[in-house]
Amino acid sequence: MSYIDTKYLNLVSPMLPLFKKKGDNLWNFRCPYCGDSQKSRTKARGFVFRRKADLFFKCHNCSVGATLANLIKYVDSKTYDDYILERYREEGVYRSKNSPVPKPEFKFNAPVFKKNVFKSLQSISSLSPTHPARRLVGERKLSEFSDDLFLCPSFFKFTNTLIKNKFSSLGGDHPRLMIPFRNEKGEIFAYQGRAFGDEKPKYITIKLDEDANKIFGLDKVDKSKPILVVEGPLDSLFLDNCIAMAGADFNNFDGDLTIIFDNEPRNKEICKQIEKTLKQGRRVVIWPDSMRHKDINDMIIAGYTKEEIQQIITDNTFSGAAAQLRFAEWRKINAQ
Ligand SMILES: [Zn+2]
Numbered sequence: 536m537s538y539i540d541t542k543y544l545n546l547v548s549p550m551l552p553l554f555k556k557k558g559d560n561l562w563n564f565r566c567p568y569c570g571d572s573q574k575s576r577t578k579a580r581g582f583v584f585r586r587k588a589d590l591f592f593k594c595h596n597c598s599v600g601a602t603l604a605n606l607i608k609y610v611d612s613k614t615y616d617d618y619i620l621e622r623y624r625e626e627g628v629y630r631s632k633n634s635p636v637p638k639p640e641f642k643f644n645a646p647v648f649k650k651n652v653f654k655s656l657q658s659i660s661s662l663s664p665t666h667p668a669r670r671l672v673g674e675r676k677l678s679e680f681s682d683d684l685f686l687c688p689s690f691f692k693f694t695n696t697l698i699k700n701k702f703s704s705l706g707g708d709h710p711r712l713m714i715p716f717r718n719e720k721g722e723i724f725a726y727q728g729r730a731f732g733d734e735k736p737k738y739i740t741i742k743l744d745e746d747a748n749k750i751f752g753l754d755k756v757d758k759s760k761p762i763l764v765v766e767g768p769l770d771s772l773f774l775d776n777c778i779a780m781a782g783a784d785f786n787n788f789d790g791d792l793t794i795i796f797d798n799e800p801r802n803k804e805i806c807k808q809i810e811k812t813l814k815q816g817r818r819v820v821i822w823p824d825s826m827r828h829k830d831i832n833d834m835i836i837a838g839y840t841k842e843e844i845q846q847i848i849t850d851n852t853f854s855g856a857a858a859q860l861r862f863a864e865w866r867k868i869n870a871q
Contacts, residue, residue, distance in 0.1 A: 538561070539605055539625060543618040544583060549719045549758050552608045552789060553579040560585035567610050569597035576791065577848045593642075600777055615718075652723040652743065653695065656685040656713060668712065678833045680772045685713035690728045694741055701741065709734050714768050716781075718747075718755035725749055727768055727781060741779055748787050752778035761791045761850065770831040773841050774848070787817070793852055797830045798822040800866055809862060818854040821848065821865050 538547045543775065544562065548554040551564035563570040566581035580596040590603040601609065604622075608615040634719055647823075659681035662669040668686045687693050690711040691702040700706075711728030718724050730737050739751055751768035756778050763777040764785050771779040778788070785792060794812050796819070799805045813820055826847070828834045834844055853861050 536590065537622065538590050539618070539621050539623060543607055543614065543621075544603065546720065547607050547610050547614055548670055549756070550606040551581070553577070553759055555579075555759075557582075557706075560590070566594035566596055566599070568594060568599040568601075569749060571596055575767070577670055612627050620694065650725075651713060654807070656687055656693070659684045659686060659712070662686060668710070668731065674836075675832060677769060677772070677832075683715060685715070687713045687728060688812065689710050690739070693730075697743060700742070701793050706732075711739070716749065716751050716768070721754050727751075729769070735866070738781075749781045750778055750788060753782055756790075758790050761793065764788075764794055765795045765831065766797060767830060767832070771829050773835055774845065793818045793820060793848075795820040795831075796849065797827050799829055800868075802833070806866060813854075813858050813862060816854065818852050819858055819862075820848050820852050821858070823851055824865065824868050855864050 541863055548562075548564070551567060552603040554564040557563045561863050562583040563579055564581050567760070568581075572578035572582055576863075578596075579701050581592065581594045583590050583592050585591075592603065593599075595700065599853055604615070604618065619855050624759045627729050643739045653749070659669050660678075664670075669681070672684060677684065688710050689708045691705050691708040694701045695705075709730070709732070711734075712728065713725045714727040716725035716727070724747045725742045727738050727740045734781060735789075740747060750783075752771050756762060763771075763774050765771050765774070765777060765779050766781070768779040768781060771777040780788075785794065794817050796805050796809055796812075809819060809821070825832075826840075828837050831844060835841070
């Protein structure tokens, strides 16, 4: 068996809910073909096991069987292309008769997302302590994350080097704080630029891969555990197992989600979104009336610790009828 097989099985594992290694050559997770049980969130009847030199998939619920290659292809076609290529390159050292791995199709025009998309930029942590960008990051209490936050001196110009003519004019170009969106492999597939000053809009999100869902935190999230969902990437950094949707639709993301909206009861758009989310039967955090700060970063700046915020979130997570009641109350009290 090739180490590449297990490497790629692990690479796609974030897309296989409840993924667990059960033995030397045995893995178990929820079947991606039938979705396993709709009623039970804990049922997992999909297995990858070894037969002779290769790994195969079998579901004990819907009985679908597949080679590892086809399983990878089914859950993530991009990873599949890499897998095929790597297996093909390895043919010199590894050759199994009747190998279930097809010859690769060499594809060009792949999207540009790579680990080194930001190689021309300086990380905030590498700037001198007196640099205004580093000072702002410090004031926002984001210093501990500054290895993966970057300074972009000319946001429009830089973006145009990655996506031709994204900005038709470089007039009004300005520096921005760069927040990379990384996929499960750590590659940058999108980024958000936050203005340092009053430039509008405050946040601009650029997708390098048009098909990607703008979710921040994919490189760190553990999908087998409950996941917190916030709107802003910077807010998400302060919470455990938290992703940010940055305007994307969380209904395209599979997992045990708790949705945290900003604390803005007077914001009609946010109220509409909370209502919609509650109708979907989701768990939602409705901030206590005593909370005066509008988002998690502001709470941190005001002196709340991560642990305190995590506790407030736990204590104020609602679903079903209780959520409807609490939401109506929150709206009324805070509208006064
Ligand atoms: Zn199945």
